[in-house]
Amino acid sequence: MTATDTDTGAAPLDDGFRPLRVAAIDHDTDDSVVVTFDRGDQRLRFEHGQHLTLRREFDGVELRRSYSICSRAPDGPLRVAIRRVPGGVFSTWASTELQVGDEIDALPPLGHFTHRIDPAVARSYAALAAGSGITPILSIVSTILAAEPLSQVSLLYVNRTSRSAMLLDELLDVRDRHLGRLSIAFAFTREDTGGDLLSGRPDRQRVEHWIDAGFLPADADHAFLCGPIELTTDVREALVEAGLPIDRIHREIFTTKQQGTATLAPQEISEDSVAVATGRATLHGRTTEFDLYEGDSVLDAVQRVRPDAPFSCRSGVCSTCQAVVVDGAVDMAVNYGLTDDEVGRGYVLTCQSTPTTDHVDVDYDT
Template structure:
């Protein structure tokens, strides 16, 4: 488990506007592959600033008005200069929301769309040539293509190297868009596909994109020491393997950024035995938790039978931001400013966030008699 404790900030903390839902019209539904569609939304002028996104971020969707129902987070695929907000939804076997999108959703339907969240995105830097590397598998291309589009459009000195793993040519999501980007930036985008179920022109590109193949690519197609930032997105096990190999190849760990894809309820996350609340309180008394949201403090009691700060708040009639409830996204991210908390799972927060005492409140439980978390911190 990961523990966060209170620290005294040396400078006034930066503030952010916590994520919130707005009802948006689905402008376009486009088939990308046999099992993936993309959705574009109409953004009213008065909400345009709320839906400005950093490349690599995601939005959370739910059926209009279904406040207690299924919600899912999907990465933005459009670039900052594309003039639209577009996300990809891949059909999952037994997936309630993805089945609704694929089987029922049509242009003109309204959905509740949360404002963009996530810290995976590229902070575009200028002031000299920069070389970026991306490793993606399957639908992991979604935030990656947003980053590529935005970086190459904004920075004429930037170059990108993409290795993208799929089963077959027909399963390559955004295949035409990637080819168009290659045609637009022939000298600055290097694009390589690996396939597991079809032959390729070279054995180097046949088979799974894994650590062994990455080592071969590093010797022939890119110099690890020349990489300024690397972006990895796909299944958790694969991304952890590729991250470790990049470190072994000499890419600085703080320059490697990853986003783990694991659908809610798909069984990919091992169950974890929940520890009892560690605070020393009388039986049945519970722990006092205060959540700061939009500058307003809300206090409630969390008891031992409640799984997390988010679920305890909901039981008290307080809705805090959340999406996946599996430790995979960072919609529920908040900073511990009083007391201590520990998380059952964390697949989203980076080391610097843990050091600054951020937690995922959908996974956080108090370790002290009082706990205060602030959702307004950047």
């Protein structure tokens, strides 16, 4: 295997993680907690809609998980809200065992579920949050209302029941602080609200009724959607059909049943492994050569020689592993993290990429 470094004058190997100290844990719904971190000396700034990548070892296996920052950007409290997923390793630990004073490793805030704020404009926004999808949406909505005093937001918040709605007090507080500029409609999939429109399964027909009724205005300047893939796909398609250009619709999903090429760690290389391509990765100012074997994603191959390669979900969702292809070409198995514009500029999700050329150069620093 080749592992040659160039530009050895670079800083020592640093995988970008820094410890964050837990300053407060507040119980939210029956199955979720709100975790606030001390910023310490690190003046960590974030953009609305971005997330933290947290990592911890469980029985000797390192897990990395992303959690959206749910407060106002750029300098609100560094806070995430974590819902316990049944059988979920990280979320169960975080919501039952994590204590004030604990330290947890985190990457600096990342993510593209955001847009350029303009204090001078009067925009209208549509927002859809389903379940824990409220976390980035709360950050986006509160940032817009604070930083664009002429803009207004229509939010549709979908939950199973009223008891399961996360961050409800914070959301109502934001509405009260910006009187008349945030309208919120609540829809429940397993609770009767007394009307057909806002109770029941959120199928495509109901989504179209939401748009017709103005809960998600199709004449908005931007729409932000966060929730399950099926619902956000329906809403996005219905908004496009109703006239909202797709490049104004921003979407984030947290998980997908389709796992793409998800693996926990790169495969072990043996004498029988078949090399299929070579590559070079530039990361933290250092360029390293690598070999790709059958079954490898570009991330797998890079990680074998550069353990500091960034990643989290390994399933094409979080975009932590993004890089620009500067030479050669790749195929992406799935892509839920990059916009068409970013793909057009050469960005790929390396966890989902396999080379279609004999050689591929990727740059993580761009």
